[in-house]
Amino acid sequence: MPAWPAPMRAHVTMQARSGDGAFLARVNGAAFAGVVHSAFRRAVNIACLSNGELHTLVTGDLDDGPNSLVVVTEDFLAIGICQGDSVRAGGGSLAIAGKAMVNVAGAAVWRTPVPETQCAAGLLRRRLAEAEAAIWRNGTPGGFIEGMADTEVARLTTRMLHEGADGLALALGRGDTDAALAHARRLLGLGPGLTPSGDDFLTGLLAARALCRRQADLGSDAFAHGVIRLAKSATNPIAYAAIAKAARGEVRDRVARLIIALGSATAEPPSQALAQVLAIGSSSGTEIAFGVIRGLASLIDNGEWDHGHQDRH
Amino acid sequence: MAIKTAIKRNTYFDSVSLMSVTGRANAVAGVDQAMIGMGTAMNKEVLQNVGMLTPEAAEAQSGDLMIVVRSASDEIAEQALVEIDELFKQKGGNESGRKMNYATIESAVAHVPGANLAIIAVAGEFASREARRALESGLHVMMFSDNVSIEDEVALKTLAHDKGLLMMGPDCGTAYIGGVGLCFANAVRAGNIGIVGASGTGSQEVAARIHDFGGGITQIIGTGGRDLNEKVGGIMMIDGINALARDPATEVIVLVSKPPAKSVQDKVLAAAAACGKPVVACLLGGSEEAVTRAGLLFGKTTKEAALKAVILGGRKEEEINKRALNLPLIAETRAKLKPEQRYIRALLCGGTLCEEVMLIAKESYDNVYSNIAKDPARKLKDVSTSIEHTFIDFGDDDFTRGRPHPMIDPSQRLARLVQEARDPSVGVIVLDFILGYGAHEDPAGVMIPALVEAKQIAAAEGRHLEILGYVLGTDLDSQSLAEQTAKLSEVGVTIASSCTNAGLLARGFVSKEN
Numbered sequence: 001m002p003a004w005p006a007p008m009r010a011h012v013t014m015q016a017r018s019g020d021g022a023f024l025a026r027v028n029g030a031a032f033a034g035v036v037h038s039a040f041r042r043a044v045n046i047a048c049l050s051n052g053e054l055h056t057l058v059t060g061d062l063d064d065g066p067n068s069l070v071v072v073t074e075d076f077l078a079i080g081i082c083q084g085d086s087v088r089a090g091g092g093s094l095a096i097a098g099k100a101m102v103n104v105a106g107a108a109v110w111r112t113p114v115p116e117t118q119c120a121a122g123l124l125r126r127r128l129a130e131a132e133a134a135i136w137r138n139g140t141p142g143g144f145i146e147g148m149a150d151t152e153v154a155r156l157t158t159r160m161l162h163e164g165a166d167g168l169a170l171a172l173g174r175g176d177t178d179a180a181l182a183h184a185r186r187l188l189g190l191g192p193g194l195t196p197s198g199d200d201f202l203t204g205l206l207a208a209r210a211l212c213r214r215q216a217d218l219g220s221d222a223f224a225h226g227v228i229r230l231a232k233s234a235t236n237p238i239a240y241a242a243i244a245k246a247a248r249g250e251v252r253d254r255v256a257r258l259i260i261a262l263g264s265a266t267a268e269p270p271s272q273a274l275a276q277v278l279a280i281g282s283s284s285g286t287e288i289a290f291g292v293i294r295g296l297a298s299l300i301d302n303g304e305w306d307h308g309h310q311d312r313h
Numbered sequence: 314m315a316i317k318t319a320i321k322r323n324t325y326f327d328s329v330s331l332m333s334v335t336g337r338a339n340a341v342a343g344v345d346q347a348m349i350g351m352g353t354a355m356n357k358e359v360l361q362n363v364g365m366l367t368p369e370a371a372e373a374q375s376g377d378l379m380i381v382v383r384s385a386s387d388e389i390a391e392q393a394l395v396e397i398d399e400l401f402k403q404k405g406g407n408e409s410g411r412k413m414n415y416a417t418i419e420s421a422v423a424h425v426p427g428a429n430l431a432i433i434a435v436a437g438e439f440a441s442r443e444a445r446r447a448l449e450s451g452l453h454v455m456m457f458s459d460n461v462s463i464e465d466e467v468a469l470k471t472l473a474h475d476k477g478l479l480m481m482g483p484d485c486g487t488a489y490i491g492g493v494g495l496c497f498a499n500a501v502r503a504g505n506i507g508i509v510g511a512s513g514t515g516s517q518e519v520a521a522r523i524h525d526f527g528g529g530i531t532q533i534i535g536t537g538g539r540d541l542n543e544k545v546g547g548i549m550m551i552d553g554i555n556a557l558a559r560d561p562a563t564e565v566i567v568l569v570s571k572p573p574a575k576s577v578q579d580k581v582l583a584a585a586a587a588c589g590k591p592v593v594a595c596l597l598g599g600s601e602e603a604v605t606r607a608g609l610l611f612g613k614t615t616k617e618a619a620l621k622a623v624i625l626g627g628r629k630e631e632e633i634n635k636r637a638l639n640l641p642l643i644a645e646t647r648a649k650l651k652p653e654q655r656y657i658r659a660l661l662c663g664g665t666l667c668e669e670v671m672l673i674a675k676e677s678y679d680n681v682y683s684n685i686a687k688d689p690a691r692k693l694k695d696v697s698t699s700i701e702h703t704f705i706d707f708g709d710d711d712f713t714r715g716r717p718h719p720m721i722d723p724s725q726r727l728a729r730l731v732q733e734a735r736d737p738s739v740g741v742i743v744l745d746f747i748l749g750y751g752a753h754e755d756p757a758g759v760m761i762p763a764l765v766e767a768k769q770i771a772a773a774e775g776r777h778l779e780i781l782g783y784v785l786g787t788d789l790d791s792q793s794l795a796e797q798t799a800k801l802s803e804v805g806v807t808i809a810s811s812c813t814n815a816g817l818l819a820r821g822f823v824s825k826e827n
């Protein structure tokens with residue numbers, strides 16, 4: 001009996017293990033056309049032709065996220081997927097330029113996990129302090145933590161990141177949206193990496209606020225609205241997509257789980273969830289974690305946290 | 314100090330790579346500092362503040378990657394940019410994705426230990442030797458090459474059979490193995506139906522119809538067109554049936570071929586009947602009685618075979634859009650044609666598509682000619698001149714010696730289309746447009762000028778010329794089935810929903826019976 005040949009580099013069929021509910025619905029539903037915006041070993045970003053929104057395929061070792069499908073594969077570049085490849089989807093499959101096809105039948109539906117309960121403000125403050133100390137100990141140098149390169153550029157970048165983050169936290173704490181947006185403007189697009197450090201920080205901050213605010217709808221958060229508007233032109237489309245989703249309370253699974261671990265009344269100690277976030281990218285996880293800390297702290301500072309420590313839903 | 318800048322427009326590297334390259338760039342000898350980052354306004358402000366913002370960097374956009382180097386001299390800075398570029402090439406050119414060339418099969422096997430299939434596409438005189446090397450190295454073989462002797466084919470297939478390997482070909486243009494489309498194949502849904510095909514476009518057509526009916530494919534095993542010849546004895550067809558019988562994902566098997574030699578047909582049908590899974594046999598022009606006697610289901614046409622397979626595979630018949638024939642369209646088109654417009658001219662790229670459309674015509678007409686007719690009396694003596702109902706397979710040797718296949722190079726068919734349009738006895742011209750891996754990136758678009766010209770020629774002479782197009786593809790093919798059909802419709806081409814329907818429509822359009 002011949003063994004079936006393993007998939008070759010071209011025309012590979014892959015199975016989606018899980019995916020964002022809205023993205024799965026698009027692939028399962030009417031035709032969807034796009035183009036590969038950027039391709040990496042472990043992620044492929046697809047720009048939808050109708051509205052430009054980015055959708056992402058990630059390899060099986062990564063976690064779910066907004067507009068993402070987790071695909072059982074190890075390396076997209078090995079398949080030959082590259083920037084500019086046409087993408088078509090519909091009827092349960094997504095095809096990339098005759099190189100690969102992703103079937104979504106049976107894929108688990110994922111949505112950003114939300115906190116069911118909130119801990120008391122005092123407990124949250126203690127957790128935030130412990131988590132911040134852990135980030136300084138275990139985080140990766142690059143943006144907020146100096147040390148990747150001892151250069152004038154790196155030192156200045158780190159200083160500007162801290163100035164922006166501190167100023168933003170203070171402004172949010174006193175409910176000064178205009179000042180907060182002025183600081184956010186100086187963080188957007190700032191720093192090394194594909195998603196600049198300032199963008200990663202804002203992603204964490206916005207996600208934490210959106211998932212834990214008393215009024216969790218985007219419409220009530222002028223700051224989040226403002227950041228989305230500013231980010232469109234201030235950074236690249238990949239970072240913008242993450243920021244825009246985070247502002248709506250949609251964020252990568254492991255970031256949401258850190259927020260839940262820090263803020264829930266009955267949560268397990270957040271060390272495990274923090275370690276998962278710190279492992280994201282190079283220093284991206286570190287910047288996101290800093291953002292989560294500052295985002296949650298801002299809710300305590302401006303009185304949006306302590307609302308009875310009751311079940312939210 | 315010297316400052317040099319390189320901008321990589323609209324270029325994205327992952328953060329790990331960017332950080333890694335930044336660290337190594339700053340360690341290049343003579344470099345004071347290097348900044349590598351996205352071209353955002355804030356990153357440019359940082360450069361401005363440290364005196365490193367060059368005019369090139371100032372122009373960068375947020376999707377561009379900026380590489381700015383400061384060093385003691387221009388030469389060092391230039392050299393550093395070269396070294397940084399090399400670092401990016403290493404990051405971008407991942408090992409497993411890089412195209413590698415190996416001088417021999419043995420070398421490829423040694424360097425790619427996970428490989429288990431070789432595609433042989435070399436000149437015929439060398440193909441057998443390379444296929445034998447591949448088989449002896451334990452690789453399954455798909456041989457795209459033709460012009461291989463039948464003796465060599467038998468020897469290779471016997472060797473493969475003895476080793477438990479697949480020997481697909483010679484002259485095998487379509488396979489779909491383990492989720493991988495090989496050579497010419499369409500993007501289809503994964504499912505529970507396996508195909509063993511002695512004809513490439515026949516397998517493609519059945520797979521595309523299965524996809525359209527809501528089913529899916531496990532494997533397509535190609536055998537090469539001569540496998541059912543008496544001398545070869547259907548070795549690969551039988552091995553293919555047995556392989557699919559043991560493939561746990563395959564629940565239904567479809568056989569696609571032209572009619573085999575009688576003795577081979579009996580062996581193949583017996584093997585199919587014994588395989589333990591339901592089998593639909595689509596032996597175009599073959600004997601229904603022989604198939605049903607063997608206990609198998611008969612698919613008279615590719616469409617019928619696909620439909621039966623999909624229903625066997627578990628789809629409810631009432632939920633399937635069967636793409637019923639548009640009978641009012643036949644009457645409407647007939648009314649547009651003049652009495653002397655009596656003939657079909659089919660100009661097709663797919664050999665099996667040509668065979669099927671021709672078979673349907675032969676059910677109604679005797680005067681059917683082709684370059685692939687088996688009956689010498691009906692075989693075109695001069696393939697450049699049509700006689701009455703003429704069916705041309707542009708993929709046959711008559712048209713492909715020393716030239717690319719018409720699925721890639723449409724030039725001969727373009728000229729023939731215009732030639733046929735000038736013939737006042739022609740009522741309908743049938744064309745196929747094949748999508749999928751390996752096919753032309755815009756098969757409809759490349760024909761548009763000729764289609765417009767053909768219509769204009771007929772119109773100038775006061776005739777309606779019916780042009781009937783069939784696009785063999787799926788909604789998952791990269792060429793976009795919807796766009797291809799829309800392009801054709803815009804210039805007045807009538808679209809058939811399957812090869813079978815194309816044959817039935819063409820036959821009906823020129824029928825002068827009421």
